Amino acid sequence: MRYSGFKVIKEALTGHKGWTPAWRTPAPQKKYDIVIIGGGGHGLATAFYLAKKYQEKSIAVLEKGWIGGGNVGRNTTIIRSNYLLDGNEPFYEMSLKMWETLEQDLNYNAMVSQRGILNLVHSDAQRDAARRRGNAMILNGSDAELLDTEGVRKLYPFLNFDNQRFPIKGGLLHRRGGTVRHDAVAWGYARGADQHGVDIIQNCEVTGFRIESGVCKGVETSLGFIGANKVGCAVAGSSGRLMAKAGMRLPIESHVLQAFVSEGLKPVLPGVITYGAGHFYCSQSDKGGLVFGGDIDGYNSYAQRGNLPVVEDVIESGMSLIPALGRVRLLRGWGGIMDMSMDGSPFIDKTHIDGLYFNGGWCYGGFKATPASGLCFAHLLSTDQPHEVAQAYRLDRFRTGHMIDEKGQGAQPNLH
């Protein structure tokens, strides 16, 4: 079924009796060409591009719970292409270009809103760094504009410009960045994949891999064995837990990241802003809630909840940037599990086991990467070659010295 304005009006006039489920609920077959583990944004996008762009015919997505119930439903919905390093920026720029046409490609309203992202700077050194980053972005086809204090004041007059310790000296404005309705991304990709014949199998937990003579033959699941020529894992957050079943140790630690949303307000915050002097970022959802977050808690965790010190830290940062936040009531806070990699960058690669492919290590930047991650992982699964913009995302890059460390922190996952 194709969605359109005409269809909405027609259904409104005929009692909404013509809507059908957006995807099927098939029983698993005994064998598929390609099995994707993980029915989140990345897994569903991978299945969609495998079927649509790479013309693969026999694909299943296995999801332990319900689709879109993990990090694609827990993030702060921001999309951007403002990376510095060559290994990253072409990939994220491709992703942002894909967001721009996503809704037409999927025939699904994902509420993509390019409302602009402003990274604030508070010192001369930060302004230099922002200028350098902006130049790198422009060289890779993205957009960047360096604003002075007055430029920022025009956009956000209510910020705390005269903070004694961290006055706002300007910002790097990335106009094409913005927000997307995150759940709709999972649902849109699921519907698109399903229409191209992908079996989406929910409540099907992978309990092990069947590996014979170094070749992956399929997966053991709570619904029995499912054979596959190729298995792609896209379970960021739980990558360590899943790949351990294949005997692999990864350059990844799982950490918890918290996010928060306030009560609904009238429109006050037109774009996304990030604080340069603390870790704090904030946007306003279309429902009116201020959505914000900051640092990860900093210790290994698989619990989808964090602790109070980080709540206090995030809200202190927020208060020092936007004093008016003090009048707003916090509605909800939650946690999601991040694959924190050793250099802060992700992996889209084959493993040493034939037929087993890995996508993960997205740290807390996986949502914006969803379309490009899906396309590049589909490219790898279908052609056995890395996609042009994802060549740097190798699992062996620490051995060969090709780390992609945007922050220059070294092998300390909780600092990325």
Next chain:
Amino acid sequence: MIINHPLLGPRDAQEFTYLGDASLLARPDWQADDAADAFHDYLYLRDNPAGFHRELWFHEQGDRSWLVVTRDTVTHEISNVELARDVARAQGGRT
């Protein structure tokens, strides 16, 4: 989280900084033939378990001792706290 420090008693986890898996105490032999591989695994690869995890915490805002904390990564429950010094000694490391 409250960390029950072996010398100081229960302290708020906020006073500590976190390093990572306690396997970092067992530094590979730099003179071994496979030292490059061993150091790659030591520095970059992790077990990353869901469940009990032995990990290094540093009492930065306190007595600046290193601790080995055994904590459940699913529930955040802490079941054991030792001085890293004692753990390293027991493993045969120099102090």
